[in-house]
Amino acid sequence: MSHHNTAFHQLLQPLSRHDFERTAREHHVGQKLRSASRWDQFIGIAMSQISGRQSLRDIESSLASQRHKLYHLGAKPIARSTLARLNEQQPAELYEAIFYKLLQRCSVRSNAHKFRFKNPLYSLDASTIDLSLNIFPWAKIHQSKAGVKLHTGLNNASLIPEFVALSDGREGDLIQGRQFTFPAGSIVAFDKGYVDYRWYGELTKQKVSFVTRLKPKAVYQVQKSNPVRAETSVEYDQVIELSSQHAQKQGAPTLRLVGYNCPESGKHFRFITNNFKLAATTIAAIYKDRWQVELFFKALKQNLKIKAFLGNSKNAVLTQIWIAMICYLLLSFARHSARQGWSVQRIMRTLQVSLFERMPLWALLNPPPLKPEKRDPQMRIPL
Numbered sequence: 001m002s003h004h005n006t007a008f009h010q011l012l013q014p015l016s017r018h019d020f021e022r023t024a025r026e027h028h029v030g031q032k033l034r035s036a037s038r039w040d041q042f043i044g045i046a047m048s049q050i051s052g053r054q055s056l057r058d059i060e061s062s063l064a065s066q067r068h069k070l071y072h073l074g075a076k077p078i079a080r081s082t083l084a085r086l087n088e089q090q091p092a093e094l095y096e097a098i099f100y101k102l103l104q105r106c107s108v109r110s111n112a113h114k115f116r117f118k119n120p121l122y123s124l125d126a127s128t129i130d131l132s133l134n135i136f137p138w139a140k141i142h143q144s145k146a147g148v149k150l151h152t153g154l155n156n157a158s159l160i161p162e163f164v165a166l167s168d169g170r171e172g173d174l175i176q177g178r179q180f181t182f183p184a185g186s187i188v189a190f191d192k193g194y195v196d197y198r199w200y201g202e203l204t205k206q207k208v209s210f211v212t213r214l215k216p217k218a219v220y221q222v223q224k225s226n227p228v229r230a231e232t233s234v235e236y237d238q239v240i241e242l243s244s245q246h247a248q249k250q251g252a253p254t255l256r257l258v259g260y261n262c263p264e265s266g267k268h269f270r271f272i273t274n275n276f277k278l279a280a281t282t283i284a285a286i287y288k289d290r291w292q293v294e295l296f297f298k299a300l301k302q303n304l305k306i307k308a309f310l311g312n313s314k315n316a317v318l319t320q321i322w323i324a325m326i327c328y329l330l331l332s333f334a335r336h337s338a339r340q341g342w343s344v345q346r347i348m349r350t351l352q353v354s355l356f357e358r359m360p361l362w363a364l365l366n367p368p369p370l371k372p373e374k375r376d377p378q379m380r381i382p383l
Contacts, residue, residue: 005072007354010361011330019101027094036078038094041086043075045320049304049327051355056080056310069356087316095322102329113157120186121156123293126173129306138314141169151176154293160332164325166318182208189290197250204253209275211286219244234280235259260284300328303348338365
């Protein structure tokens, strides 16, 4: 039988160790690390994310039991006190930088999204990661709640978060969303939490299309009405100008308003966009596909460890979340070599029990189909 590295080692292959060490030197504070390195910290927390370890003691004992298999990873077991100290003192910004380096180095050219147009399609949204106010007072949102906010621009084709930021839970979604630089020619779908007429104008100048919903009390004038096919659920398709004093002052661009009656829920929606080329039904379908980012948040919170934390400080929490995002990237890259139809969640479940198995990762993620059991025709089933 030929030798194979562990599944964990193969999962980490897209991550350049050279880039990691160079970036770790750039994000180091204090004295030189002696008992453990940032790589040991990363391996310990990444292992806990994928295998479901719940505490510092869990991580310490699990790494110690796999000591002989950590050699090929260039890592060693780490004491829980040392791991806690690194989480508290060494900047979490290292893992934010590693996330974007990994994303740039291993961008996935996946199958196109379900639409006919070739433009990249993104869904933009934010989700709050809830924290206990008693344990994490620095993350206070209001009198009874604490949390940090995860902002994400999800590529709807690859289902990979290409734009990610973390912020104070009290910060508005728009502040971080405006800082994402989407490529020219792309289309971005977002909800009414991102209403900013000036930003609409900036996106238009950057040749980025957007699809969102019109505010209920928005003031506008219809400049033109486009013909609508009777057999569709589109009620109207209009070219409008936002005519309020605020919209004019902010430089709101000319927009397109699509009225859509959802056949499933019976609700009426008003979508606005700066794209005048796509069919009105496609505009509605793009906004509906924004649900992909909601599914991403759900998968992230269900499968990776961002509910129970290994430390109470802000730096420790951000360290754990950024390493969770790196793990999600690695799992997403692995999904493109797994059996068709496998989700990140299914890959996680497979790796949880096989992380340190020595076998090809592709074989682990592409198991042979189960053969139906042969039954003895003479065997009787008791009544």
